[in-house]
Amino acid sequence: MTVYEKAMATTKPTVSKIGADRIVPRSIRALAIAYYDSASFKALKPITQGVYRNIIDRFCREIDHAGRACGDKSAVTLKPNHVEKLMEARAAKPDSANGLRKVLRAMMQVAVKLDWREDDPTLSVRKIKPKKRGGFHRWTDAEVRQFEAVHPIGSKARLALTLGLYTGQARQDVVRMGEQHINDEVLDWIRMKTEDRTGLKLAIPVHPELRRIIDATPSKHLTFLVTELGAPFTAAGFGNWFRDRCDEAGLKHCAFHGLRKAAATRLIDAGCDVVEAAAITGHASLKELQRYIETRDRRKAAMRAIDKLISGTKVANPITRLAKQEKTR
Template sequence: MISSVKPPGKGGLAAETKAGRRRVLEHFRADHGDKPHATSQAPHMQAVMLQIDGSANAKRNWLKHVAGMFIFAEETGLRVDNPCRGFKRPKPPKTDGFHSWTDGEIAQYRAYWRYGTMQRLVMELAVETSARRGDVTRLGPEHLSNGRFEFQHNKNGVDVSFPVSAELQAAIGAMPNTNQSTFLHTKAGEARSAKALGNDFREWCDKAKLPDHCGMHGLRKGCLRIMAEAGCNILELQSRSGHLTLSELQKYIDKADKRFAADRAAEKVIEHKAKQETGRKIAA
């Protein structure tokens, strides 16, 4: 019998991720906790998965969370196998994922929300730091040191450190001085939640008459697109985003305008040819 739900393992997961997994598992316990876990088989789990409301991604995420619980059961000897294996997961449609903000969209948001507003500060923090929404809410003066921004990505524990841009410094400097530990907080002085910030940001984008596809995570992608177009290499991109692998990073930079890279390549070829010609003249 499933009498209680534990997180699927410590694993360094962010608090927000753990909370999301716990919600899924608590619902699973409420609906199926009276059934014997030892006799659950793959067809049973597949049937439950297919009943989950939502897209293929929603069903896949549900299965991932529940599978984590059964992995724990395997590791502790409660089961000899994992009933979440042995069947195909729903295949999600091909998509580019979150929209990467364009330069025009960033300029449109900046034109509507001026320096000195919380709305402008949020955007500059997100597009400059490439931080996830939950990380943006906890950034504060303590993360600024000697003209650099230094913090740890909460999702994977990767430390980043980079110079503060003029735009971000101006956005921070334009805000009223407070004794708060974070840049973003409510009127009551309380820390903002990631979920509430996401909802607010959607409203701010609507007021700036930006398309529905413009969201906060798209600013993270926009940051890396800008860096890629500026000629930053993979290591330089990872130093900002905190991604651990190239496969994780690739989808964030696919939207970079390849013409910038093509122009740099052409300049390198011209320089190379010029060096070759100089060498031939000296040899002659």
């Protein structure tokens, strides 16, 4: 599985050796190639390498107002105000802006080591703080039913939805899951974290509904989910594919990551505490999990709280006890 995962995550550089002679010396694109060959890039997990490549390659293909590709611009003359303008152009999508800043910083560190420049122009540039921390939309029960009505049992889309809801894992984890990871109806899993190289070991009991959907979905592969060509999904490719399945169901505002929020919320609504819920979702930080469940149905939580209060009153019956004590006195 280790070899298999590396093979599915590894991608080739955008620039081939055939076109190497057309690369502008000490340009952003030339620096990108040097960065891909650096020890710092090779030390990253394969999935992180793929994410960084996508960000860098998209940036290199961007065309500025003068009609010039950003990849052809000089990496030597890049200044803090240039980076700030790039960030401002992505202000509507803070994660995208901060992601570009992060990879540019890694690239500039390589440029300094190569003596292309003496400073890192990203150091004085701050992150863009999102205005709202709501993040991805959490799927409601009605939206889940709407998706299920369009994608029946036995379809790959239905299996993807169910894996998201009953494992609480992100897309980079779900695309790697297969029957071989299940022992005695427990999914033994090491969560794929972008920044955490050690991973987090989980033991997720297989919900009966998840087992029913898995058994009803034909598969002859090591992973539950594969492309139309029978190849394993990349995390980004799966995200785009699932985006199309949501659109087919009329759920343009929903995304796969929203299922992770829905899974966490369902666990809390079922009466689990945050520690129990984190044992399924794999959140290392309870603060992060708390952010996930902020959008839960507070009406349900309030009703459950009152039910517990009523139940506790019946058991303790403090009013009756106090009345008896007054008569005795």
